[in-house]
Amino acid sequence: MPRTHSTLQSWLSGSIFALTTLIGLAAFLYPFWMPAVAGGELAHSSDSALMLTLLVIACFAVLLVEVQAHAISAKTIALLGVLVALNSILRFAEVAIPGPGGFSPIFPLIILGGYVFGARIGFLLGALTLLVSALITGGVGPWLPYQMLTAGWVGMSAPLARPFVNMVVRALPVRREGAEVVLLAIGGAVWGLVYGAVINIWFWPFVRGNAQMYWEPGISLAETLQRYAVFYAVTSLGWDLLGAAGNGILIVLLGVGVLRILRRFHQRFDFTYSPVPVPAPPRSRQSASQPLEGSA
């Protein structure tokens, strides 16, 4: 959707993306860098869970308002509405008939949609799928902002695969579609693991327990990494591996077809309305003949 940006404005958008990602990552990865900078004295452990939650919510709120301002028009609202509805039904089916482990059928469409329609639509597709499916399955809860932000990141990151696809197509004698599907399937599998790891991290530092797998203030980075690795391997790895495999398999199965359909509609959605210049109407009927507002 072509729209003219001034340089200052695109610079501002860029810095909003960068800042929210930075703060979000810092908040998520807090136990990993914290001991390195503070040398271990920490007196705020009582307020930091609340603080991190507020920071994540603030980032999410800002990112959402920024994304919606640039990505949302009548066309994208309709597109997103329909895609989110379809994806939420997949989530609903998953809640009703649980798949094996962390397998969730919602990520392929988020990844493929983000890849075709771009980072902003991808972000909204991920975040809103989680929101709408939580609404229809009664799953609204304190975990929702984290899920929405992380699923938004999944969709936002999908266009990053484009340069890799170009590289592979140039280097190897493969069809473009094949390269896309394989690379996106790998990306989906990686996200299956990372999503689980990220969703864990928001509560992990605040659980106290066995010293072998829980964080304590003041331990070194290596120690933190090692303990998190143990925790992850014990509690989540098996679960998330199934999720990762599911993402990969589904993208391989559906990828070519879905990409083709999404591309066709991407082209068909790329139309603009321009109001036809109307001859000056007679005075009495002025109110009835306002020119249509286009969303160009």
Add this chain to the structure above:
Amino acid sequence: MSDTRLLHAGAWAAWVGAVLVVVTTTRNPWYLGFTLLWIGVVGWAASYAARATNESTDGSTDDTFSASILSPWRFALVVVPLAALFNALFVHVGSTRLFVLPASIPIIGGPVTLEAIVYGALNGVVLTALFAAFALFNRVTPLRDLIRLAPSAYHPIAVTVAIALTYVPVTLRQARQISEAQALRGNRIKGLRDWVSLFLPLLSSGLERALLLAEAMVARGFASAAQPAGMMAQMTLVLGLVLLLAGWMLRLVWSQPLLGGAIMLGGAVLLVGALWVTGRATVRTVYRPAQWRSREWIVVAAALAAIAIFLVPVPGVDRATLYFTPYPTLGIPDLSLLLGVATWALLAPALVLLTTPPADT
């Protein structure tokens, strides 16, 4: 005209917020038990009042989806024992040893203690309370009211969510039609591959509908947020984020909690201000607006009181009782009278639902 809603969705949101704060700030069985009890009472009062006024809380209890909401009892039956088992296997602290797993088993080897079981079960109770409160919230607030709660800065997002919710049943119907058509042609859905032949037509017919919808919206003059947020609002957002980050770093890295907190507060104020200015640009008209009556004020005031007593150090409140831990030896937890009474504030929705007639015209 009197509003037929039992309680405004905003008041329910405040109540859920209070439950969230109370439950997450404490591990004391007394306060947790009280809170669970009050959630149950409020849930009973809500269904009683709904039956009395013969009003269906439609939307969220849509036939298609009501089955999916797991009952809190079943949730508790699964989660509390699981949490207890998990904690008992992984945490070997505590003085009341029940039995000892051989140390040769990695990670879970070691003594299994009563204290670890109790602590794990308490974590399960916390999760159950959260789940029960949100299940009730989902049950009593119609979806449309929930969407209306969204701040007006997010109006386009709220429209998208409303469209998605409207299209969920439409898409389900479409899926049924496609699978019937496939069945008529002799294709049964058996393996994973057969789902592809269901999913792809569903996707393309859905996008076809989206195209029609977009054209219809534009034809009716819907031009949502065609102009991006103003440059000033964007700059304020950037500045607010920078202040948040700087203040947080000051608190954490250079241990300046007061100065950092003040800077963070400034950043938060800037963010909220920018959102408010953005929201003012969209004008919404609401058909039959939900009314905010005195009963809503009562619920919100009670919720705020509970939040304040559990979060702010008030003189006379023994906050040490909040941080109950069964380690090293299990004992009867202390109870601070004021905190115990503060949980009673969570009963406010039941009080107003049972005492005042909702439709009093």
